[in-house]
Amino acid sequence: MLSIYNLSVSYGDHQVLKGASLEVRPGDIHGVLGMNGAGKTTFFEAIYGRVNRLAGDCTLEGLPVQRSDIAYLETESFFYPMLTGKEHLRLCAVSNRGFDIDGWNKLFQLPLSQLSDTYSSGMKQKLALMGALATGRRVLILDEPFNGIDLESSEVLYQVLNHLRSQGRYILLSSHIMETLTNTCDAISYLQGGLFVRTYAKEAYPDMQLQIRKSLQGKIGNLLEGLQ
Numbered sequence: 001m002l003s004i005y006n007l008s009v010s011y012g013d014h015q016v017l018k019g020a021s022l023e024v025r026p027g028d029i030h031g032v033l034g035m036n037g038a039g040k041t042t043f044f045e046a047i048y049g050r051v052n053r054l055a056g057d058c059t060l061e062g063l064p065v066q067r068s069d070i071a072y073l074e075t076e077s078f079f080y081p082m083l084t085g086k087e088h089l090r091l092c093a094v095s096n097r098g099f100d101i102d103g104w105n106k107l108f109q110l111p112l113s114q115l116s117d118t119y120s121s122g123m124k125q126k127l128a129l130m131g132a133l134a135t136g137r138r139v140l141i142l143d144e145p146f147n148g149i150d151l152e153s154s155e156v157l158y159q160v161l162n163h164l165r166s167q168g169r170y171i172l173l174s175s176h177i178m179e180t181l182t183n184t185c186d187a188i189s190y191l192q193g194g195l196f197v198r199t200y201a202k203e204a205y206p207d208m209q210l211q212i213r214k215s216l217q218g219k220i221g222n223l224l225e226g227l228q
Contacts, residue, residue, distance in 0.1 A: 001025060002065070002139060002170040007046045007056035008194075009039075016042045018194030019055070026168040029161055031181035033174070033212075034191035040174045041075065043191065044141045047172075048072050060139065060170070071137040075144045077128035085112035085119070085127050089134050096136030104130055107156050121148045129157070139170045146180050158184060178209055 002024040009017040016039040024030045034040050045051045047058050049067055058065040079088055086101060089112070093099040105112055108126045110119075116127060125148045132140060146154055161184055164171060175181050181188050182205045189196040190208070200208045 001059075001061065003057075003059045004047060005057045005059075007043065007058075008054040009042050009046050009051055010054055015054075016194060017046065017056075020191065020194065020196055022189050022196055022199065024170045024172065025186075026170060027165050028186040029165055029171040029173055029184055031173050031175070031185035031188035032191060033178065033181055033188050036176075038191045039194060040191055041143055044072065044143055044172065044174070048141065065139070069137055070139045070141060071132040071135040073128055073132045073140070073142045073145055075147065077124060077131075079116040079124065079127070081117055083116055084114060085110050085116050088116055088127060089130055092131040092134035093136070096134060099134045099136060101130075101134070104133065107160070108153070122150060122153065125149050126153060129160075133160070133164075140164065140172070142171065142173045144174055144176070146175060146177070178212070182209070 004023070005021045007017050007020045008015065020039070020043055022030065032040050032043065042051060046053050046056065047065065048070055049065075060069055080091075083091075089099075089101050093101070101112070108130055110123055110126055110130070116124065119127060125145070129142075129145060132142070145157060149157065161171065161173075165186075173181065173185060187199055187201055188205070188208065189199040190212075191197075198208075
């Protein structure tokens with residue numbers, strides 16, 4: 001079990017997380033849903049150890065989580081300049097020599113001999129995803145992995161996620177698009193006010209979508225009143 005308990009994080013006087021907790025079972029894809037500014041990325045970075053926690057613990061199968069346990073796909077990935085796509089992947093796979101770069105690229109179809117600086121945004125997103133896979137780590141944190149990729153690549157990603165599920169990986173996944181999460185995840189937790197206010201099982205997804213849409217429609221309707 002990947003257990004995240006009572007994570008609290010502040011930036012100055014602004015407390016972003018106020019005791020966020022959830023659990024992920026091996027082989028589960030757990031979705032994290034929330035509005036802009038809800039703290040999804042901060043939650044991921046607190047697990048990864050990139051931001052300091054005011055409080056909270058993260059354990060993997062009873063032991064403290066280490067960075068070496070986690071592959072983290074960020075919303076904006078960094079690539080070293082003047083490296084080809086293949087050179088980037090070789091760096092990512094330095095501790096996972098069995099990673100088949102050419103085999104995986106049959107799925108993603110990237111020009112790996114070209115400099116990554118020349119890639120389009122969608123190609124960079126696919127390279128970053130391949131880099132996360134190349135680490136071979138048990139925990140994958142995927143922050144908006146569907147951003148910028150086309151229809152075919154989205155379907156590849158769905159199939160890759162199912163493949164990782166079958167390997168017993170622990171996967172945390174965020175998206176602004178509810179349908180992306182409902183089509184992929186075994187459970188979805190809704191982050192609001194610095195806490196996970198509810199975790200939805202698959203059978204509750206229709207209720208979740210209805211509740212969130214009603215809330216947003218009411219908010220938008222109030223703002224539209226009186227506008228010409």
